[in-house]
Amino acid sequence: MTDHPVISAPKIGVLIVNLGTPDAADAPAVRRYLAEFLSDRRVVEIPALVWQPILRGIILRTRPRHSAHAYRQVWREDGSPLAAITRAQASALADAFGSGVIVDHAMRYGRPAIAERLEALKAAGCDRILIAPLYPQYCAATTATANDAAFAALAGMRWQPAIRTLPPYFDDPAYIAALKASIEQGLTALDFAPDAIVASFHGMPQRTLDLGDPYHCQCRKTARLLGEALGRELIVAFQSRFGRAKWLEPATDATLAALPAKGVKRVAIVAPGFSADCLETLEELAIRGRESFMAAGGTHFAYLPCLNDDVAGMKMLRSILFRELEGWLTPA
Numbered sequence: 001m002t003d004h005p006v007i008s009a010p011k012i013g014v015l016i017v018n019l020g021t022p023d024a025a026d027a028p029a030v031r032r033y034l035a036e037f038l039s040d041r042r043v044v045e046i047p048a049l050v051w052q053p054i055l056r057g058i059i060l061r062t063r064p065r066h067s068a069h070a071y072r073q074v075w076r077e078d079g080s081p082l083a084a085i086t087r088a089q090a091s092a093l094a095d096a097f098g099s100g101v102i103v104d105h106a107m108r109y110g111r112p113a114i115a116e117r118l119e120a121l122k123a124a125g126c127d128r129i130l131i132a133p134l135y136p137q138y139c140a141a142t143t144a145t146a147n148d149a150a151f152a153a154l155a156g157m158r159w160q161p162a163i164r165t166l167p168p169y170f171d172d173p174a175y176i177a178a179l180k181a182s183i184e185q186g187l188t189a190l191d192f193a194p195d196a197i198v199a200s201f202h203g204m205p206q207r208t209l210d211l212g213d214p215y216h217c218q219c220r221k222t223a224r225l226l227g228e229a230l231g232r233e234l235i236v237a238f239q240s241r242f243g244r245a246k247w248l249e250p251a252t253d254a255t256l257a258a259l260p261a262k263g264v265k266r267v268a269i270v271a272p273g274f275s276a277d278c279l280e281t282l283e284e285l286a287i288r289g290r291e292s293f294m295a296a297g298g299t300h301f302a303y304l305p306c307l308n309d310d311v312a313g314m315k316m317l318r319s320i321l322f323r324e325l326e327g328w329l330t331p332a
């Protein structure tokens with residue numbers, strides 16, 4: 001009889017995935033990160049022959065220094081906020097589904113890489129893996145590219161695990177309830193009552209909406225449901241414009257700057273589309289957003305944090321992940 005490779009007892013893997021972040025707050029690390037991120041054809045949909053010279057010749061020569069400065073404003077002792085919070089989310093979920101389920105995390109760009117963590121889950125005996133891109137609203141530039149990277153890794157495997165992917169959860173009652181609880185807690189802790197709440201979502205080129213990406217509608221629906229749950233309408237805006245094309249409107253920075261003239265002097269801002277605080281929330285909203293609003297005549301400004309690894313957010317993640325594992329988890 002020939003020697004047979006050892007096959008471990010089957011397990012289930014859950015791989016939570018977020019966007020990725022530089023591994024240091026300096027220009028070389030940001031350049032490496034942006035080179036990978038902005039070369040993704042799901043993110044910048046310009047033919048490579050046209051885009052790569054612009055990226056290599058202009059953007060990667062100028063943007064890393066500027067972005068590294070921004071990252072330094074929010075960098076923590078344990079690294080980039082996005083990396084630290086995603087790690088904390090995975091460890092909070094570690095025992096959530098029993099000893100037969102291994103929870104791990106990966107980043108679409110940079111490390112830990114999706115391919116590397118899928119290999120590790122396989123090596124640990126996972127023959128079924130739930131890929132969970134933590135984007136409540138589906139977008140080709142986020143959800144689809146994370147799934148693409150997972151499937152590209154599977155393409156090289158002789159013995160592929162069975163795969164499920166987490167659907168968008170923009171209108172899931174558990175997600176809306178978690179946001180409501182977190183925002184109400186944040187509002188209670190303020191020493192002022194905001195005249196308005198702004199819900200800021202990451203922007204996208206307008207063209208992607210015209211081409212059928214559901215992201216815009218899913219953001220709007222989240223904001224409507226959250227407004228209904230909170231009992232007050234939210235002002236929706238889109239942040240982080242990149243490049244010269246037309247992006248979804250209204251823009252968050254312009255919205256904040258226009259509010260004081262409309263009588264909104266006290267504002268709270270939330271970012272329901274981000275499952276973890278990151279550069280885009282902590283620097284762009286909490287620092288620069290505050291500056292724009294106050295410079296325009298605002299008197300009170302509060303940025304309310306994302307769900308992160310707080311109790312309400314983790315309860316929600318456990319419940320939506322558990323639902324996606326249905327039929328895979330044997331009854332206890």
Ligand SMILES: C=CC1=C(C)c2cc3[nH]c(cc4nc(cc5[nH]c(cc1n2)c(C)c5CCC(=O)O)C(CCC(=O)O)=C4C)c(C)c3C=C
Nearest residue numbers: 019020021022043067082139141142202242273278279280
């Ligand atoms: C939450 C959803 C996100 C969408 C949709 C999205 C689209 C998108 N982003 C860029 C360009 C950049 N985004 C950057 C940072 C960044 N983006 C998201 C999320 C979404 N992006 C997150 C969570 C982060 C933060 C990462 C971190 O390290 O904290 C950056 C890098 C920073 C900078 O230099 O400004 C760029 C660039 C495009 C072009 C795009 C859609 C086409």
Ligand SMILES: [Fe+2]
Nearest residue numbers: 019202240280
């Ligand atoms: Fe982005």
Ligand SMILES: [Fe+2]
Nearest residue numbers: 216217218220
């Ligand atoms: Fe829409």
